[in-house]
Amino acid sequence: MSMAFHHGLGRSNIGDAMIWNKTAVFFQSFINFGSLDPVGLFAFLYATLFTVTSAVVGMWIASKILKKDFNTVFYTLGYAFAPLFILASMGHALEYFFTGNAARIVEGMAWGFGMHIDIEPMAKRGDAWLGIFHMFRWLAVVWSLYILYRRMEHIDASKMKKILAYPFAALLIIFFISVNVYRSHVIDTYGRKPRKGHGMHSAKKAKAMHKPSKELQESNLHQRDKRAQ
Numbered sequence: 001m002s003m004a005f006h007h008g009l010g011r012s013n014i015g016d017a018m019i020w021n022k023t024a025v026f027f028q029s030f031i032n033f034g035s036l037d038p039v040g041l042f043a044f045l046y047a048t049l050f051t052v053t054s055a056v057v058g059m060w061i062a063s064k065i066l067k068k069d070f071n072t073v074f075y076t077l078g079y080a081f082a083p084l085f086i087l088a089s090m091g092h093a094l095e096y097f098f099t100g101n102a103a104r105i106v107e108g109m110a111w112g113f114g115m116h117i118d119i120e121p122m123a124k125r126g127d128a129w130l131g132i133f134h135m136f137r138w139l140a141v142v143w144s145l146y147i148l149y150r151r152m153e154h155i156d157a158s159k160m161k162k163i164l165a166y167p168f169a170a171l172l173i174i175f176f177i178s179v180n181v182y183r184s185h186v187i188d189t190y191g192r193k194p195r196k197g198h199g200m201h202s203a204k205k206a207k208a209m210h211k212p213s214k215e216l217q218e219s220n221l222h223q224r225d226k227r228a229q
Helices: 002-011 019-028 038-066 070-112 128-154 159-169 171-190 200-210 214-228
Strands: none
Touching: 002 019, 002 038, 002 171, 019 038, 038 070, 038 159, 038 171, 070 128, 070 159, 070 171, 128 159, 128 171, 159 171
């Protein structure tokens, strides 16, 4: 959810209007965060707050409808949430692996051996085949809803109570769907900010720091020639 907030909605052309961005701007007026990214920090905090609230409140209402202990309901049905975070995170990580991180890893290893090379990413943002990784989140939704349905069988309650409790128990899944649908709407409607890349800015900075200057290269050659003489 932090990725959806910060890397999705936050990088749209209306990202500055998002609550975590406004909160970061407010606190920056009297707190020096140093090298810490305050926008990312508050995106994480808000994502955690909304996620935990959706899960707890939804399960609490479901427990009241089922007339069962909250802990029993939560631990019985909570397994359904696992695919959301496993598959959605995996899809995000794989997309950025092909659009930049893989190249950065190879370059970093080369720098470790004193070689300075530039590696082009294996894919670019917007490549059609990257849509495969976007499907991971929807596969996760289907899988989570199915697990929740099957886990309901372990609750001793009437069928009608289970039907009424199901959407509340799935409140976190519904929240996950809503955020991703809204993110797609915002990106399609307002577009993305000009993108420096996921880690690309720091990579370029690292290259500049590691790459010898022309003067240093000439000095090294001169010293080598003197030693040879």
